[in-house]
Amino acid sequence: MTNWAARATGQATTASLAGAALQPRKRAGTQTLAAYALLGPGIVLMFVLLIGPLMSVFALSFTDYQLGERTIAFIGMRNFQALVGDPVFWKALGNTALYVCIVVPGSVALGLGAALLIESGTALRSLYRVLLFLPVMATLIAMAIVWEFMLHPIFGLVNAMLKSLGFAPQNWLQDGSLALPALAIIGVWQQFGFNMVLFLAGVVSIPKYLYEAAAVDGVPNAWERFRLVTWPMLGPVTLFVIVISAIRSFQVFDTVHALTKGGPNKATEVLLYSMYAEGFEFFRTGYAAAIAVIFVILVLALTLLKTSIIERRIHY
Amino acid sequence: MAKVELSGISKRFGRTAVLEDISFTVADREFLALVGPSGCGKSTLLRIIAGLETQDSGSVFIDGTPVDAIVPRDRNLAMVFQSYALYPHLSAAQNIAVPLLMRRLTPLQRLPFASTLMPQARAIRREIGAEVARVAEALEITSLLQHKPGQLSGGQRQRVAVARAMVRQPKAFLMDEPLSNLDAKLRVQTRAEIAQLHRTLGATFIYVTHDQAEAMTMADRIAVMMDGCLLQLASPDHIHHDPVDIRVAEFIGSPKINVIETIASDAGDVRLDGSQVVIDAQARPGEAVRLGFRPEVAKLTEPYEGDLKGQVSHVENLGSDVYVHVKAHGFAPIIVRTRPGEPRARLGESVGVEIATSRALAFGSTGRRLARRAA
Numbered sequence: 001m002t003n004w005a006a007r008a009t010g011q012a013t014t015a016s017l018a019g020a021a022l023q024p025r026k027r028a029g030t031q032t033l034a035a036y037a038l039l040g041p042g043i044v045l046m047f048v049l050l051i052g053p054l055m056s057v058f059a060l061s062f063t064d065y066q067l068g069e070r071t072i073a074f075i076g077m078r079n080f081q082a083l084v085g086d087p088v089f090w091k092a093l094g095n096t097a098l099y100v101c102i103v104v105p106g107s108v109a110l111g112l113g114a115a116l117l118i119e120s121g122t123a124l125r126s127l128y129r130v131l132l133f134l135p136v137m138a139t140l141i142a143m144a145i146v147w148e149f150m151l152h153p154i155f156g157l158v159n160a161m162l163k164s165l166g167f168a169p170q171n172w173l174q175d176g177s178l179a180l181p182a183l184a185i186i187g188v189w190q191q192f193g194f195n196m197v198l199f200l201a202g203v204v205s206i207p208k209y210l211y212e213a214a215a216v217d218g219v220p221n222a223w224e225r226f227r228l229v230t231w232p233m234l235g236p237v238t239l240f241v242i243v244i245s246a247i248r249s250f251q252v253f254d255t256v257h258a259l260t261k262g263g264p265n266k267a268t269e270v271l272l273y274s275m276y277a278e279g280f281e282f283f284r285t286g287y288a289a290a291i292a293v294i295f296v297i298l299v300l301a302l303t304l305l306k307t308s309i310i311e312r313r314i315h316y
Numbered sequence: 317m318a319k320v321e322l323s324g325i326s327k328r329f330g331r332t333a334v335l336e337d338i339s340f341t342v343a344d345r346e347f348l349a350l351v352g353p354s355g356c357g358k359s360t361l362l363r364i365i366a367g368l369e370t371q372d373s374g375s376v377f378i379d380g381t382p383v384d385a386i387v388p389r390d391r392n393l394a395m396v397f398q399s400y401a402l403y404p405h406l407s408a409a410q411n412i413a414v415p416l417l418m419r420r421l422t423p424l425q426r427l428p429f430a431s432t433l434m435p436q437a438r439a440i441r442r443e444i445g446a447e448v449a450r451v452a453e454a455l456e457i458t459s460l461l462q463h464k465p466g467q468l469s470g471g472q473r474q475r476v477a478v479a480r481a482m483v484r485q486p487k488a489f490l491m492d493e494p495l496s497n498l499d500a501k502l503r504v505q506t507r508a509e510i511a512q513l514h515r516t517l518g519a520t521f522i523y524v525t526h527d528q529a530e531a532m533t534m535a536d537r538i539a540v541m542m543d544g545c546l547l548q549l550a551s552p553d554h555i556h557h558d559p560v561d562i563r564v565a566e567f568i569g570s571p572k573i574n575v576i577e578t579i580a581s582d583a584g585d586v587r588l589d590g591s592q593v594v595i596d597a598q599a600r601p602g603e604a605v606r607l608g609f610r611p612e613v614a615k616l617t618e619p620y621e622g623d624l625k626g627q628v629s630h631v632e633n634l635g636s637d638v639y640v641h642v643k644a645h646g647f648a649p650i651i652v653r654t655r656p657g658e659p660r661a662r663l664g665e666s667v668g669v670e671i672a673t674s675r676a677l678a679f680g681s682t683g684r685r686l687a688r689r690a691a
Contacts, residue, residue, distance in 0.1 A: 218415055
């Protein structure tokens with residue numbers, strides 16, 4: 001029996017060796033060809049929809065092109081030099097940074113809090129999930145109009161509530177010191193549901209036995225349990241959520257466009273709105289492209305930060 | 317150290333009864349094994365003792381005090397989980413220190429920078445560090461203390477989990493299948509180590525396992541559970557030689573006990589079909605009786621001598637023992653233990669099987685053991 005098995009294996013080996021020797025090159029060639037053929041559509045689409053436009057934006061940023069003009073000239077770094085000297089650009093950059101600094105902590109903390117509350121409760125879980133996720137699903141531009149009514153200085157709901165509580169009503173969107181925070185609050189409202197879903201997934205995947213071990217080990221209260229188990233186990237999710245929130249709030253545009261148009265007096269001028277205004281209101285396409293390049297570089301930096309952190313994976 | 321007492325514990329999950337009226341007492345310093353097939357409720361029972369699960373009725377007493385309303389933290393029991401449940405972000409040393417940190421430091425002292433600011437917190441932490449080092453040395457894991465659980469092998473993680481349980485002197489140790497994730501060789505080795513640990517600590521151990529060999533080799537007493545009921549609680553010897561239920565007899569012992577079905581005679585005699593062997597048991601006339609006898613209770617004879625006759629269908633040689641499977645007409649294969657020194661049975665050979673009737677067990681139609689006849 002052993003002999004027979006050995007002979008059978010021997011034959012099989014010889015046969016496969018012969019097969020491989022007969023036409024190795026031809027087979028490898030067809031395989032490469034098939035691989036390229038299968039990759040083709042994806043590569044083409046990526047070039048047409050992503051890399052191509054990106055390259056043309058980069059190219060445009062070195063020209064003086066204006067939308068609708070028939071002439072175009074290479075002007076080197078002059079768009080970028082103009083940007084550096086443009087106070088509106090710096091204002092927009094600062095406003096965007098401030099917006100990110102409010103929205104990221106706000107939406108991450110609220111998202112985590114909502115996820116923990118939903119997970120710890122038993123009743124109506126899916127209702128809360130749906131309700132809190134609704135702002136993410138809704139079209140932001142439509143929601144912005146609803147917010148415009150709510151923040152209206154005379155008949156807005158927010159001011160009516162403030163007045164009934166004995167506070168002075170505010171001119172939310174026209175007051176230079178309130179407009180950006182108001183937009184940031186709308187941003188938090190819109191984004192935290194998304195973070196909540198990510199955190200919910202993270203919380204659900206924490207193994208139950210860790211909480212049981214914590215209970216037996218003598219964890220005295222919910223706060224210590226959170227510190228010993230939940231928070232460390234959510235570490236990777238939290239990093240991901242922070243970076244995603246930062247990238248998303250960097251892209252703030254809809255609410256600015258719908259509610260303030262960058263005003264009052266550039267108080268809500270943000271990077272993407274500047275780009276839009278330069279490109280499609282003043283038709284300075286080359287200049288707008290330069291802003292876009294800066295924007296892409298910043299988002300790229302955030303993305304690289306994210307991948308480098310996630311690849312380092314702090315634990316397990 | 318402590319006595320653990322269960323009284324009338326019942327538990328249902330939805331409409332399924334998981335535990336039905338379980339009562340028993342684990343003596344101080346005793347090693348009790350809860351054994352049964354998976355799904356028999358043994359883990360649930362252990363979790364009720366730990367306080368991780370609440371029973372529907374009945375009470376748990378530790379040292380005579382009811383603990384039903386007491387949270388796991390204050391029951392002061394230690395538990396080793398099947399998955400070890402180590403905190404993956406903490407090093408082995410930090411894992412072992414958790415129970416002490418949670419009990420000895422105040423909430424303020426536990427805050428991240430407390431030990432740099434408060435000399436008292438620093439002193440307590442130093443003390444805890446020394447105790448962790450001592451336990452680690454006892455379990456020979458000192459060199460692993462700085463590793464995270466993810467960098468440890470299964471056996472090493474198991475030791476860290478045991479160290480975490482040992483580090484504070486708990487009233488009792490609860491172990492939920494702590495060896496089931498180890499490979500076979502390590503399992504046998506660790507078995508001896510845990511038994512040794514029990515002797516050195518002199519602590520009460522309640523050990524859940526589905527492996528009857530673990531229960532037999534380690535425990536002072538074994539509680540056999542099936543379908544949410546406690547079938548028998550006795551010493552390993554007793555459980556093995558004197559099971560009260562056919563399910564106990566079939567679950568304990570490897571290879572499995574031989575079972576032959578027969579019908580009691582009109583006089584209530586129990587005997588093997590077509591043989592003269594009368595078993596010492598009281599059966600109702602005409603009752604269906606199952607006869608159990610272990611492989612070591614039977615021996616091979618010449619075909620014309622035995623109580624049963626059959627052909628050798630398979631021979632398992634374990635080195636120290638040789639198990640011979642005999643196919644007798646009308647019966648399931650019967651396993652007979654022989655010694656390697658004895659004449660070797662050959663496949664297909666006709667043999668007789670002689671049963672030591674005094675050690676054969678008779679079970680009635682309900683599965684309960686039949687009483688012996690009064691002499």
